[in-house]
Structures are given as structure tokens and as C-alpha cells.
Amino acid sequence: MVDSPRTRPAKPALSRDSIVTATLGLVGELGCAAVSMRRVAQALDTAAASLYVHIADRDELMRLAHDLAVRDVDLPTGADGDWRDRLELLVTRTVAALARHGDIAAVGLTDAAAGPAGLRIIDELLRLMRDGGIPDRACAWAIDLLGQHIAAAALEGTATPTHRDDLAPYPTLRELAPLLTSGTPDARARWKLRVLLDGLLAQP
Amino acid sequence: MVDSPRTRPAKPALSRDSIVTATLGLVGELGCAAVSMRRVAQALDTAAASLYVHIADRDELMRLAHDLAVRDVDLPTGADGDWRDRLELLVTRTVAALARHGDIAAVGLTDAAAGPAGLRIIDELLRLMRDGGIPDRACAWAIDLLGQHIAAAALEGTATPTHRDDLAPYPTLRELAPLLTSGTPDARARWKLRVLLDGLLAQP
DNA sequence: ACCTGAACACCGTTCAAGT
DNA sequence: ACCTGAACACCGTTCAAGT
Numbered sequence: 001m002v003d004s005p006r007t008r009p010a011k012p013a014l015s016r017d018s019i020v021t022a023t024l025g026l027v028g029e030l031g032c033a034a035v036s037m038r039r040v041a042q043a044l045d046t047a048a049a050s051l052y053v054h055i056a057d058r059d060e061l062m063r064l065a066h067d068l069a070v071r072d073v074d075l076p077t078g079a080d081g082d083w084r085d086r087l088e089l090l091v092t093r094t095v096a097a098l099a100r101h102g103d104i105a106a107v108g109l110t111d112a113a114a115g116p117a118g119l120r121i122i123d124e125l126l127r128l129m130r131d132g133g134i135p136d137r138a139c140a141w142a143i144d145l146l147g148q149h150i151a152a153a154a155l156e157g158t159a160t161p162t163h164r165d166d167l168a169p170y171p172t173l174r175e176l177a178p179l180l181t182s183g184t185p186d187a188r189a190r191w192k193l194r195v196l197l198d199g200l201l202a203q204p
Numbered sequence: 205m206v207d208s209p210r211t212r213p214a215k216p217a218l219s220r221d222s223i224v225t226a227t228l229g230l231v232g233e234l235g236c237a238a239v240s241m242r243r244v245a246q247a248l249d250t251a252a253a254s255l256y257v258h259i260a261d262r263d264e265l266m267r268l269a270h271d272l273a274v275r276d277v278d279l280p281t282g283a284d285g286d287w288r289d290r291l292e293l294l295v296t297r298t299v300a301a302l303a304r305h306g307d308i309a310a311v312g313l314t315d316a317a318a319g320p321a322g323l324r325i326i327d328e329l330l331r332l333m334r335d336g337g338i339p340d341r342a343c344a345w346a347i348d349l350l351g352q353h354i355a356a357a358a359l360e361g362t363a364t365p366t367h368r369d370d371l372a373p374y375p376t377l378r379e380l381a382p383l384l385t386s387g388t389p390d391a392r393a394r395w396k397l398r399v400l401l402d403g404l405l406a407q408p
Numbered sequence: 409a410c411c412t413g414a415a416c417a418c419c420g421t422t423c424a425a426g427t
Numbered sequence: 428a429c430c431t432g433a434a435c436a437c438c439g440t441t442c443a444a445g446t
Binding site: 052058 | 437438439440441442
């Protein structure tokens, strides 16, 4: 049955929230590149120009959608283990939250400015590292590494499948090629996070 | 005086190379987002449609430009120290080569597929890690970490300046905020690479 | 205050037509 | 074989006009 004025509920008032929610949904379905202002407007049964009453431009909209994607991540509690268990859990949850919405994590790779939900997670990551006795400057500089790791892990599997080049001129790469994608994406992500944290703990 | 057939030298034949070189130059001047097929064509005094004789689409063109940016990176030699010195030097040189061309490194963040010049560097990074006695699987999985680090380091300073949020709700972040950008970009990049390599060496 | 249609200045890509 | 103009189907954003 097709929507009609009789079967469809009254059009909800346009709001920043409804725009951002619709955007995040479309990113999950179509990917960031395919989400245009016109398509978001269409999904909300309004005109593209109407969106600009509530948001500044497309970049801001994508940043808001990215922040929405991590808004419901629960911070680990004391029951979840020591600082490192909790940090790993928080990273895993954030990656999972982002991965649920297509390639929205790409916004975090390109665009450094985090929203309130992102800042809340960053704050907790910093707090946990400090809890672990990591020096302040190391905590601060390590945030970039954690952020990159989170974004990259969330995008695993989103990338275009690498077309097979001829690897003859690259002997080591050729030999190790099968190992590049060995294991599960999850196991690789956990291993990378362990590398980061072990490396962090090895600094003076 | 306006160019005319008399004053302007013969238009060089359009070629894949000249297209990619012009593209990389424009990325350096204007940034990736502002480089359109039409602008590249204009720089070469031709029509946008003509480019498609030599390249498949804009994505391929950006990938080719990215590869060109790292084509002249010299691989370190025996005189440059042990495997770790050489690896750090190779990473630094690659970052510098990318940073010379605006935000071309963003292509490497989003798009996994490397070209011949990128593969040559990846192959050498793998070889050096193996030289250092790192197990094959760790070398393979670590390449992602190194690649992300290289791209992110090359983009340092390219990002939009973060507008200052009110950090009151984020106590740890507020306290550590001054440290986030302390030191030089170069010192931070070197520190991050040390974290990665120390972490790598800490794996069983 | 909020929404809209129409317009502006662009895009990437294709294709028939030219040389 | 290579190049081109014109066209197609889009973009983000602005703005006068409506309610």
C-alpha cells in the first residue's frame, strides 16, 4: 500500500534532530558519498533549502550524524575490569557503534572536530589511560592513535576490494600477502589495539 | 597578451602522465575537494571529456596522483643504520613526500588500493620489519598501522582548526587539552611511530 | 519563524560527431 | 586513435517570495 495523506501520519515538524537521524540512516543504507542534501530532504518529505534553517552546511550535517552514531555508547563500569579492560571495551563498543552505520566513520578520519558524544568518549579514554599510570603527555598524544584506530577498524570491510596487482616486483609483500587478511577483522582490531597499548606502556 | 596559436608553444600531447602530474599539482594548490575533472582539463588546455581517454574516472585519477606523490621516495640504505632506523627514515620520507602535496594523503586514508610506488614502499617496510625479527603475521597486520600513521601524519596541519567547544563537561580532556598540541608535529609523529614499533616488539 | 520553488554555479560522465 | 561540444543527471547553497 502506498502512503497517502490518509494513511500517512501528519508530517512531523522539521528539526535538527530529525534531519540528523535521517542522515545517519541514509549513510547506513547508501554510504556517505551518496547522501546529498536533496536526498536527505526527500527522505523527510521537504525541500533541500529547508535543511539550512537547522544546519549550516553538509559538512556540519555529516559531523552531527557521526556524533549521533556514538551517542549511545555505554561507558564501561567498575564491573568491567581494570583500566585496560575497560579501555579496550570502550574502543570495541565505539567501533561497533560506528560500524552499524555504513562508512560514517570516514567523517572521523578526515574531520578532526568531535561533537559532544565523541568528546565524552575521548574524555573517558583519557581518564582510563591516566588511571593506568600513563603520563599526561603520553595520554594526550595517544588519543590521536586511538581515534585513528577506532575509525579505521570501523571502516574494515567498507573499503573497495583491492584488485589484485601483480606482486612479482614486491617479493616480501607477495610472500606475506595471504597473511594480510588472515584471522577475523575483530581479531586484527584487537591485536592492533594491544600493539598500541603495549607501545604506550613501553614509553618512559 | 593573450595566448594565440602563434605565441603559445605547440600544445603537448595529452597523456596519462601529464594528466596525473597536473592533478597532483592542483591538489597541492587547492586541495583534493576542489580538484575537479573540469579544472584538471582546463589546466591542460583541453576538455574534461578528453581525460577519459586516459583514465577511468576521478577516483582512479586521485589514486594515480597519490602514487605519484610517493614515487620519488628513496629507500634507505645500509648506511642509514639498523632496520629500525631505516624503517623510521622511510616512514618520515614518505610522510614528507605526501605532505608536500596538500591533502593528497587523504586518498590513502579512504582508499586502500596502493599503486606501484606505494607497493614498493610497503614491500620495503615489510622487509625491514622481518629483518628486525618480527614474526610474519605481525609484519602483515602491522602494515595497516604504519599506513594509517603515515597518512595521518602527512595530514597534520591540513585539518580545519578545531573550534573551541566548552570543555567543562569533560574534566580530563579539559585538563589535558593544552598537551594535545604540545611539541612540534614532527616530534608527535616520531613519538607515535615509536609507540607503534615498541608495541610491535612487545608482541610474543 | 519557518518553509519553498526557482535559480546559480557548479559537478562526473557519456556520446555522437569530428579530425 | 584521439579529441571535442553538448547534453544528462545530478550537486551545495542562496534568496526572494510565500505562510
